[in-house]
Amino acid sequence: MAVDFLSLSDSDPIPLSERFAKIKRNLIAGNEKAVADSWYRLLGQLRKEADRIATAGSDFIPAINYFDIHDIDKVAAFRDALKKRGIAIIRRVVPPNVALSWKEESQEYLRHNPHTRGIPQRDPQLYEIFWSPGQVRARADSRLLEVQRFVMNIWHSDNEDALVSSNHPVAYADRIRMRKPGDASLGSGPHIDNGSVERWETDGYGRAGTYAKIFQGRWEEYDPWDSSTRLGVTADLYNGVGSCSMFRMFQGWLSLSSVPPGSGSLHACPMLQLTTAYLLLRPFFSPHFKSGPNFLHEDNWNLHVAQNSVIQGAVPGNGIQELSEAMHPHLRLDKTMVPIPRVEPGDYVLWHPDTVHAVDLVHMGMADSSVLYVPACPLTQTNALYLARQRKAFLLGHPAPDFAESGGFPRPGERDYMGRPGVQDVNDAGGEEGLRSMGLLPWDEKKGNLSTVEKELLRQANGILFPDRFDSFMGRRGAKRL
Secondary structure: OOOOOOOOOOOOOOOOOOHHHHHHHHHHOOOHHHHHHHHHHHHHHHHHHHHHHHHHHHHHOOEEEHHHOOOHHHHHHHHHHHHHHOEEEEEOOOOHHHHHHHHHHHHHHHHHOOOOOEEOOOOOOEEOOOOOHHHHHHHHOHHHHHHHHHHHOOOEOOOOOOOEEEEEEEOOOOOEEEEOOOOOOOOEEEEEOOOOHHHOOOOOHHHHOOOHHHHOOOHHHOOOOEHHHOOOOOOOOOOOOOOOOOOOOEEEEEEOOOEOOOOOOEEEOOOHHHHHHHHHHHHHEEEOOOOOOOOOOHHHEEEOOOOOOOOOOOOOOOOOEEOOOOOOHHHOHHHHOEEOOOEOOOOEEEEOOOOOEEEOOOOOOOOOEEEEEOOEEEEEHHHHHHHHHHHHHHHHOOOOHHHOEEOOEEOOOOOOOOOOOOHHHHHHHHHHHHHHHOOOOOOOOOOOOOOHHHHHHHHHHHHHHOHHHHHHHHHHHOOOOO
8 A cells, every 4th residue: 555654764763742751651661671681682583583584585485375275284384484474475366367357357447437546646556446346356256265264363362252253354445556667656665554653552552452561571472463462452543644444464465467576566574573572662772872883782772761752663643653774773674674576466465464564666677566455354343343334335336434535535436437346246256255255244143163252243243234133133132232
């Protein structure tokens, strides 16, 4: 997704309001020594891992063929690598000719509706459409939904009562990008989506205790894959740019063209736990000497005695967390941001929501770089609530809810677009499973080997999406309506 970036090219970031100094003090109160000790352990591990990545490069990004996702041995190795690296490629999820047909259908849709807006305005390449035939077919496709279940089951919940199901993927409607050779408008530097200062705020990620162990000086115990610490998060306290209302276990895009490195492709820093811990602890420390041969050495860095209001790369309302070599020097981003290997039509790239990633600043290739943005989202109460709004937008031809406005003005939508798909098209593309992922058909609460949590979650989701059925069901049970 295209986002607006701050101009933070030097090592002196923007001071925030004084309340952020208090937030920082409160986060580590009583754990100052533990946090300092953990910082020094972290710097040692970062140095070793950055050296490994600098040597291996893109080889550290795991991949598996779609036809191997039921091979126990291959899956075990893939899962271990994905959990450590935070990004992966699933090859040939759909045949290349199918992916290319989705691209052609989207292009035809744009030809029939030439007034479609996009970014950049003068030469659109990231199109503000959500309901083209290619997009609708891809989201409903049984193979994509199967892969989403496969990767989402890498997540787990330490809270056995947490209402989240990786076995019931739901669709999140995003846009389509067809980036042209030579384009320099859709690139982005290293960043993480899903909020900025919210990661440190009590009312943001603090509501769920997502990063509590890091702020206690126990980053080694922090588990990026515990879904129960994500459900109560408020990732957008300031109505920021590029915010997402759904909990995405993975961000992702499906390739609709051949995309070699340098051709508008993705870069990632494949050391998920270490980068997260460093990003969060960095604002609490500063160097004694700001340059020199020992600048990065542990002995040169000290915990602030009195915390200031600086949070490197984060500004309220920006919607993203920016990273740079100047602000986050120990990450050695010039060495650790590696390009993903070449992808072909039908390959599916997926990354953890805390993975540091970037996009080629200039498309240096010879052909278009085309992708569908297709994240992997589990069923939760919050996601069901958003799905109800998104379903209405689909039926009416309105923009997806998170994209309903641009610059404070409503987007025009696709209500009168020629060739816009309907419910029958979703059914034709994905059957009952595809319809459920779009909130167009209730889940069967008695089908399959469902856990108690899944049964309750399906009941609640059906109540949110189909209130008539929910009313009669709740009347029989005598339970409280949501």
